[in-house]
Amino acid sequence: MTFSYRIRRKRVNRSFWGSFSLFVLLAAFGAFMILPLIYAINNAFKPLDEIFMFPPTLFVRNPTMNNFIDLMNLLGNSWVPFSRYIFNTVFITGMGIIGHVLLASAAAYPLAKHKFPGKGFMFTIVVLSLMFTPAVTAIPTYMIMSWLGLIDTYWAVIIPAFAYSLGLYLMKQFMEQIPDVLLEAAKIDGASEYRIFWTIVMPNVKPAWLTLIILLFQILWGSDGNGFIYSEQLKSLHFAANQIVQGGIARAGAAAAVALILMSVPITLFVFSQSRIIETMATSGMKD
Amino acid sequence: MQNWWSLKLREMKANKHSYILLAPYMVLFAVFTVLPVLISIVLSFTYFNMLEFPKFIGWQNYTRLFLEDEVFLIAVKNTLLFAIITGPISYIACFVFAWIINELSPKVRAVMTLVFYAPSISGNVFFIWLMIFSGDRYGIANGFLLKLGLILEPLQWLKKEEYILPIIILVQLWLSLGTGFLAFIAGLQTVDRTLYEAGAVDGIKNRWQELWYITLPSMRPQLMFGAVIQLTSAFAVADVSIALAGFPSVNYAAETIVTHLIDFGTTRFEMGYASSIATVLFMIMVGTNLIVQKLLRKVGE
Numbered sequence: 240m241t242f243s244y245r246i247r248r249k250r251v252n253r254s255f256w257g258s259f260s261l262f263v264l265l266a267a268f269g270a271f272m273i274l275p276l277i278y279a280i281n282n283a284f285k286p287l288d289e290i291f292m293f294p295p296t297l298f299v300r301n302p303t304m305n306n307f308i309d310l311m312n313l314l315g316n317s318w319v320p321f322s323r324y325i326f327n328t329v330f331i332t333g334m335g336i337i338g339h340v341l342l343a344s345a346a347a348y349p350l351a352k353h354k355f356p357g358k359g360f361m362f363t364i365v366v367l368s369l370m371f372t373p374a375v376t377a378i379p380t381y382m383i384m385s386w387l388g389l390i391d392t393y394w395a396v397i398i399p400a401f402a403y404s405l406g407l408y409l410m411k412q413f414m415e416q417i418p419d420v421l422l423e424a425a426k427i428d429g430a431s432e433y434r435i436f437w438t439i440v441m442p443n444v445k446p447a448w449l450t451l452i453i454l455l456f457q458i459l460w461g462s463d464g465n466g467f468i469y470s471e472q473l474k475s476l477h478f479a480a481n482q483i484v485q486g487g488i489a490r491a492g493a494a495a496a497v498a499l500i501l502m503s504v505p506i507t508l509f510v511f512s513q514s515r516i517i518e519t520m521a522t523s524g525m526k527d
Numbered sequence: 528m529q530n531w532w533s534l535k536l537r538e539m540k541a542n543k544h545s546y547i548l549l550a551p552y553m554v555l556f557a558v559f560t561v562l563p564v565l566i567s568i569v570l571s572f573t574y575f576n577m578l579e580f581p582k583f584i585g586w587q588n589y590t591r592l593f594l595e596d597e598v599f600l601i602a603v604k605n606t607l608l609f610a611i612i613t614g615p616i617s618y619i620a621c622f623v624f625a626w627i628i629n630e631l632s633p634k635v636r637a638v639m640t641l642v643f644y645a646p647s648i649s650g651n652v653f654f655i656w657l658m659i660f661s662g663d664r665y666g667i668a669n670g671f672l673l674k675l676g677l678i679l680e681p682l683q684w685l686k687k688e689e690y691i692l693p694i695i696i697l698v699q700l701w702l703s704l705g706t707g708f709l710a711f712i713a714g715l716q717t718v719d720r721t722l723y724e725a726g727a728v729d730g731i732k733n734r735w736q737e738l739w740y741i742t743l744p745s746m747r748p749q750l751m752f753g754a755v756i757q758l759t760s761a762f763a764v765a766d767v768s769i770a771l772a773g774f775p776s777v778n779y780a781a782e783t784i785v786t787h788l789i790d791f792g793t794t795r796f797e798m799g800y801a802s803s804i805a806t807v808l809f810m811i812m813v814g815t816n817l818i819v820q821k822l823l824r825k826v827g828e
Binding site: 294342343355364481520 | 535538539542544545546548549551552553555556558559560561562563564566567570620623624627628637639640641642643644645646648649650651652654655656658659664665666667670671673674701704706709710712713714716717733734735746747748749750751752755756758759760762763765785788789792793798801802805806808809812813816817820
């Protein structure tokens with residue numbers, strides 16, 4: 240494998256100046272992408288006088304944990320205990336992810352592997368729904384939530400997440416590459432469709448699980464209740480964080496600390512699941 | 528006819544398990560995605576304030592939208608401007624950077640993928656741009672320009688109409704290397720290596736020809752998927768506008784169709800009117816996407 244790769248690299252002409260200019264392009268835009276994040280990370284460790292210093296600096300000079308201590312004090316005094324916000328976000332994120340992975344996989348399996356009336360129509364609608372944002376449906380969704388009596392409950396955020404369309408789409412595309420022989424063999428052995436789904440299909444699509452998990456994690460972790468949740472004790476971590484961020488100059492340090500904590504979770508998750516996610520995305524293409 | 532129905536029915540019965548597996552997802556999908564779109568279209572022809580029963584008023588919302596609501600026209604102009612600039616640029620950027628990254632060694636590739644993808648998964652960390660473009664001299668942009676002596680007093684970046692749009696576009700581009708970018712990285716890794724070898728034999732001289740004749744055509748499915756993702760988010764600019772320029776922004780300089788929709792739906796409670804805004808946005812998004820899909824199908828044909 241490495242051998243043939245090397246031959247290719249030698250055969251196809253890679254000019255030095257071509258490589259050099261592409262490298263410069265990559266470095267310049269890489270810096271543009273990463274510098275604001277580095278700035279955000281450094282800010283979290285800056286003492287307040289360094290955050291408001293002229294000329295402003297990118298990197299911290301006298302790193303301190305004061306911002307985190309401030310944040311803890313601030314949270315210790317909040318009306319609703321801070322652990323409650325954490326519980327709310329973890330509960331919403333956890334339930335949403337479990338439900339979505341199960342439901343989307345169950346629906347993706349027949350769409351990927353069976354032939355039945357209505358299949359093309361259903362999948363077309365799911366693809367169409369990738370083409371507009373949830374903002375389009377915000378008002379009727381609120382009405383439906385209130386008819387169902389879900390306003391001001393966790394479920395108003397969790398249940399719609401179950402039916403997130405990008406997840407079904409990616410899962411279905413990934414399942415298509417499972418060899419049919421595998422499923423046929425199980426069928427001949429007398430396994431039911433549900434058994435095949437649970438014991439053969441599901442273990443084979445683990446990379447896609449991870450992808451669905453991280454996609455949904457991003458949405459739910461950053462959710463502020465979508466306007467459905469009013470009770471302070473049900474509100475999310477993200478909502479509490481926003482209140483701190485809006486606290487102005489006196490809270491600039493604590494806000495920077497919150498930002499660091501909020502961003503580090505999804506980034507860490509991605510670092511550990513990157514190769515699996517790329518594997519899933521390889522099948523994401525739209526065939527006619 | 529009778530025969531056709533009974534045939535279909537028998538087919539459906541035979542596939543009973545498929546429908547049972549699909550049912551939970553599809554029911555929720557219908558309730559929370561399909562039904563809202565239909566309700567939105569119906570409401571757009573009514574006067575509805577959440578208290579009284581909706582009253583049918585024909586095309587009045589739409590005539591008001593296009594003939595009387597000047598702010599809506601600003602919103603449409605801004606939305607199209609964002610979409611025309613950030614849509615294609617972010618799409619091309621996703622591909623170009625995925626393509627360059629793909630030539631690197633696996634370790635470096637993983638790091639660079641993270642560097643480019645990180646902003647889009649960092650949640651609301653884009654408010655860091657508030658500090659970069661803050662109106663006092665402690666903001667990075669002002670501090671830098673002041674120190675160089677290019678300006679004498681701090682600029683009010685987010686309060687001046689002429690700066691707001693470019694800054695939102697910049698931040699939107701910063702956030703835009705997301706799912707589409709990952710799909711391209713993955714797609715590039717699946718292109719059949721033997722094609723490149725065959726191409727070299729057939730006289731492909733450099734990487735640019737290789738890109739045009741081999742890589743792009745073999746990635747068409749990913750290119751189409753990426754287009755949907757990038758276009759849809761390019762039309763949906765709202766969070767960044769609200770976070771950076773405020774809501775409403777100075778002189779509606781950063782108003783987009785989505786912020787206009789939020790204004791009427793959650794502040795003024797004119798639900799019928801807001802629904803007509805939503806319906807227009809829906810038509811624009813789905814229409815553009817379908818056209819772009821048609822065009823992309825022609826790549827490499």
